[in-house]
Amino acid sequence: xxxxxxxxxKAAAFLGAGLSMGLGAIGPGVGEGMAAAxxxxxxGKNPKEAGLLTRTMLVGQAVSESTGIYSLVIALLxxxxx
Amino acid sequence: xxxxFQTWVNVAAYIGGGAAMGLGAIGAAIGEGxxAAYANSAISRSPNLSGEIFKSMLVGQAVAESASIxxxxxxxxxxxxxxSSQSFLMIFVPLSAGLSIGFGAIGSGVxxxxxxGAACMGISRQPAMSAKLTTNMLIGxxxxxxxxxxxxxxxxxxxxxDFSSSPVSPTWAAILGAGLASGLGAIGSGLGGGxxxxxxxxxxxRQPKSATTVxxxxxxxxxxxxxxxxxxxxxxxxxMFKTFAPTDSIxAAMALLGAGLSIGIGAIGPGIGEGFTxxxxxxxxxxxxxxxAEITRVMLVGQAVSESTGIYALVISLVLIFVI
Numbered sequence: 424x425x426x427x428x429x430x431x432x433k434a435a436a437f438l439g440a441g442l443s444m445g446l447g448a449i450g451p452g453v454g455e456g457m458a459a460a461x462x463x464x465x466x467g468k469n470p471k472e473a474g475l476l477t478r479t480m481l482v483g484q485a486v487s488e489s490t491g492i493y494s495l496v497i498a499l500l501x502x503x504x505x
Numbered sequence: 506x507x508x509x510f511q512t513w514v515n516v517a518a519y520i521g522g523g524a525a526m527g528l529g530a531i532g533a534a535i536g537e538g539x540x541a542a543y544a545n546s547a548i549s550r551s552p553n554l555s556g557e558i559f560k561s562m563l564v565g566q567a568v569a570e571s572a573s574i575x576x577x578x579x580x581x582x583x584x585x586x587x588x589s590s591q592s593f594l595m596i597f598v599p600l601s602a603g604l605s606i607g608f609g610a611i612g613s614g615v616x617x618x619x620x621x622g623a624a625c626m627g628i629s630r631q632p633a634m635s636a637k638l639t640t641n642m643l644i645g646x647x648x649x650x651x652x653x654x655x656x657x658x659x660x661x662x663x664x665x666x667d668f669s670s671s672p673v674s675p676t677w678a679a680i681l682g683a684g685l686a687s688g689l690g691a692i693g694s695g696l697g698g699g700x701x702x703x704x705x706x707x708x709x710x711r712q713p714k715s716a717t718t719v720x721x722x723x724x725x726x727x728x729x730x731x732x733x734x735x736x737x738x739x740x741x742x743x744x745m746f747k748t749f750a751p752t753d754s755i756x757a758a759m760a761l762l763g764a765g766l767s768i769g770i771g772a773i774g775p776g777i778g779e780g781f782t783x784x785x786x787x788x789x790x791x792x793x794x795x796x797x798a799e800i801t802r803v804m805l806v807g808q809a810v811s812e813s814t815g816i817y818a819l820v821i822s823l824v825l826i827f828v829i
Contacts, residue, residue, distance in 0.1 A: 430754050430755050430756050431755060431756075433754075433756035433759075434754075434755040434756040434758070434759035435759070436756075437756055437759045437760040437763045437825060437829060438759040438762060438763045438766075439763075440763055440767070440821060440825065441762070441763025441764060441765070441766040441767035441821065441822070441825060442763070442766055442767075442770070444767045444771055444817055444818050444821040445766050445767040445768070445769060445770030445771040445818055446770055446771075447771075447814070448770070448771035448772075448773075448774050448775065448814035448815060448817060448818045449770065449771070449773050449774035449814075450774060451774065451778075451811075451813075451814045452693070452733075452773070452774025452775035452776070452777065452778040452779075452811050452812075452814045452815060453774045453777050453778040453781070454778065455778055455807065455810050455811040455813075455814075456697075456775070456777065456778020456779050456780065456781040456782045456807070456808070456811045457778065457781050457782075458807065459778075459781075459782035459785075459803065459804065459806070459807020459808060459810070459811060460781040460782045460784060460785035460786070460807075461785065462803050462807060463782060463785045463786040463789050463800050463803055463804050463807070464785045464788075464789050466789070466796060466799050466800050466803055467789025467790065467792055467793045467796050467800055468789075468793070470793070470795070470796040470799050473796075473799045473803065476803070477803055477806065480803065480806075480807060481806070481810070484807070484810045484811075485810075488810065488813060488814070491813065491814035491817060492817075494814075494817070495817045495820075495821070498767075498817075498821045499821075502821075502824060502825070502828075502829060
């Protein structure tokens with residue numbers, strides 16, 4: 424089994440892509456869940472403001488999502504560009 | 506040389522068995538301790554109900570225990586099965602099977618403790634609701650156990666599939682990836698499902714009239730938390746049942762291991778986050794039933810956003826398996 428340097432580098436890139444997306448998905452998942460949790464509680468207390476609260480929740484989650492998207496970008500770069 | 510193989514297969518089986526039981530014991534112990542802690546504070550609040558609370562604690566703990574019993578079964582199988590040493594691959598099979606159920610039992614064990622603790626507290630608060638609370642606890646914790654069952658299924662399939670005709674490379678990485686995808690992927694969903702079930706027991710005890718709505722929303726919320734564990738199971742099945750062309754490339758093997766790690770680890774966060782969301786939704790609905798429609802809608806929207814990183818992880822896994 425001949426293993427050359429290029430193959431090992433590719434192997435590391437593929438493993439790195441999996442780790443990047445896997446680990447990177449933990450934080451946004453938990454954080455966005457917390458944001459949505461508080462939005463549910465707030466609407467429970469004040470249902471009239473449901474529209475405003477949903478908008479705030481979505482904007483907040485979008486910001487929280489950004490790190491997940493960074494992970495996705497790095498994973499895709501490792502898979503297809505590097 | 507075949508003697509050497511046999512040695513390494515045994516080494517792998519014993520390490521796998523140890524990992525299965527060691528990791529698998531973590532969750533159930535924490536969950537049962539949580540239940541017992543709340544049972545104690547419930548009994549101190551209403552000592553005259555101690556019989557009822559004690560019974561509820563034991564039933565709840567028995568459900569939480571089942572996750573670690575799955576791990577025990579796999580550990581026993583790994584210790585006492587004579588694995589054939591026809592192929593180099595048999596070194597990876599017991600290792601992966603042990604890691605799958607070991608990791609997979611953590612979330613379900615902890616998660617099942619939440620509804621049981623909340624049910625104990627609820628009985629001390631509303632003794633008249635004890636039958637309904639026990640039923641709700643059992644439904645909720647049964648859902649918590651499903652991710653551990655996914656991991657168990659993966660372990661059994663790994664142990665009873667004949668890989669001897671598959672090419673060693675890259676199948677070794679597919680075998681390890683399959684175990685890690687189901688095992689790690691079960692952690693978040695088990696934990697998240699437990700948070701929801703705990704909140705629903707709490708809500709029923711505080712507002713008995715809301716019981717039906719609360720149970721329904723609990724099941725809806727839990728169903729969403731389970732989806733990422735199902736992605737993990739899906740990737741496991743693909744890795745176990747797809748036939749891979751033999752290759753000397755280490756890159757092709759690492760792509761399959763990376764696929765398992767991506768969805769396995771990536772499923773943890775959305776599972777827990779969606780659990781937080783449904784937990785708060787259920788307790789808010791218990792307090793304000795009139796807002797059920799709005800809260801359920803926001804819960805589902807919020808969970809969908811939380812799900813997105815899980816879907817990214819699934820996409821990366823699928824790309825690693827099918828495109829690379």
